[in-house]
Amino acid sequence: MSVDPQQFLRELFATAIDAAHPQQVLEAHLPKDRSGRVIVIGAGKAAAAMAQVVERCWQGEVSGLVVTRYGHGAPCEKIEVVEAAHPVPDAAGQAVAKRVFELVSNLSEDDRVIFLLSGGGSALLALPAAGITLADKQSINKALLKSGATIGEMNCVRKHLSAIKGGRLGKACWPATVYTYAISDVPGDLATVIASGPTVADPSTSAEALAILKRYGIDVPASVRNWLQSPESETVKPGDPGLARSHFQLIARPQQSLEAAAVKCRQAGFSPLILGDLEGESREVAKVHAGIARQVVLHGQPLAAPCVILSGGETTVTVRGNGRGGRNAEFLLSLTDSLKGLPGVFALAGDTDGIDGSEDNAGAIMTPDSYARAVALGLSASDELDNNNGYGYFEALDALIVTEPTRTNVNDFRAILILESPKNDA
Known part of the structure; x- marks a missing residue:
């Protein structure tokens, strides 16, 4: 399937925003x-x-x-x-x-x-x-x-x-x-x-x-x-x-944006899975998403790749460190730390208003090589997560999404694109 994963994720984000404008x-x-x-x-x-x-x-x-x-x-x-x-x-x-x-x-x-x-x-x-x-x-x-x-x-x-x-x-x-x-x-x-x-x-x-x-x-x-x-x-x-x-x-409402993104997924040949409006600590919500993505890649459950996991809602961040980053950067950093470069998995997390918390970015993008590239730069995903520094982590990878204000707001949008085929358990 010929698709630029990062470009497709950006198009999904734009679709979600447009549906609520x-x-x-x-x-x-x-x-x-x-x-x-x-x-x-x-x-x-x-x-x-x-x-x-x-x-x-x-x-x-x-x-x-x-x-x-x-x-x-x-x-x-x-x-x-x-x-x-x-x-x-x-x-x-x-x-x-x-x-x-x-x-x-x-x-x-x-x-x-x-x-x-x-x-x-x-x-x-x-x-x-x-x-x-x-x-x-x-x-x-x-x-x-x-x-x-x-x-x-x-x-x-x-x-x-x-x-x-x-x-x-x-x-x-x-x-x-x-x-x-x-x-x-x-x-x-x-x-x-x-x-x-x-x-x-x-x-x-x-x-x-x-x-x-x-x-x-x-x-x-x-x-x-x-x-x-x-x-x-x-x-x-x-x-x-x-x-x-x-x-x-x-x-x-957020559901309209998720449904619009799901339609675009189907048109591109990807099966969508909408998890809905979610709450909870960003890093913990990311671990659940990581578990679902891993299950798809390893076992083809709850749906087979190629597919896209979609979710929205408003997570929270309990600030413990001195780093920069909003809810979406924190989510994506935790996802990166959990998946550690799982092949074929790309992800985007962004705020539909164009501002992730109080930063100048809407969110960021994770690719299968994000974890390894960061290690090569001397960055530890777990250490940066301890410091609430999702912005700094993805800025170093040149993976921030900057949209400017969108003049709408149906909260966070998350999309995990999985291209990898299921692997044999053995």
Whole structure:
């Protein structure tokens, strides 16, 4: 089968991104009646690209404000685009969050609001609750990012420390009609977790947020602890009449991207195996993938080569070292260490937003000779893994994937291409 393995993996990654891009998925979900005035607000790495679609499709008066990550903006004529920091919020994110909140306050029941939501919104739309400072949120956010907490756990804490998340933004819009269009970057596609659910009811509690902070040994100032012990810190709960006119629509999710990649695999003659949305420590998830790849190569199970193993989701990294690297580089480094050059196995791991954690790469590529080439350079995969230095490892191999911001985000994408035929057990 004549295929360039690395090029094919890059094409799969591009296919996954395109399947979730606002230009492809948003227009069909907008209200059929696109006349009259609409206020557009938004937060996330896809917010600017989503705003462009609304501007192009809406027939009536359009105005509004969206916030996206630095470098992820796009030119809009009627909707203001502001850039702020991610994954740790900054003053720009706090300022724009305050403006967004004020923009939708004091609306009438004749008003319509379109809220464009995507991954990254939790950090970008940062409006601390009463008595909590931006510095408090920043320090807690940094600690959570290093702790190994899941995105659901992180966002439970974030929404209870916020004046805008956990349904509070949606309630502020009352009695206007709110249409939230979301691109999911979380396992399970839970509306309450995507960007910490600014416009949807939230069943989690402040007590749960406190328990999460305790579980991961995160010290918090007295002001934060006192707030979380106060009834005022509770988010907007299911059944609250303030959300009666708030509607939520998921327009893109990781599964769509995995299915699009699977179609491309079949067209190229490869059998796809979709493992789905996964969570867990990146290095441990990689070991499971390595075990499946080894079983394919050695025994032709659970499917025969040539094939592609596909997975998505959001893994975590418990930071122990001082190296550089996001979730995907860590995954790929652990996979390399586990397979140690298993013939015929190529792999790509990348973040569909184009940024692996806080680095400038989307991810990296592993080839069957990656392990040996690194050894020749004096690099030990296990040592680099101990130092959380996936970026440095693959940079040395000239194997980083740099896409620039994609302006969408359905989380991580992983593809393991296996060309080797099954081997005889004997």
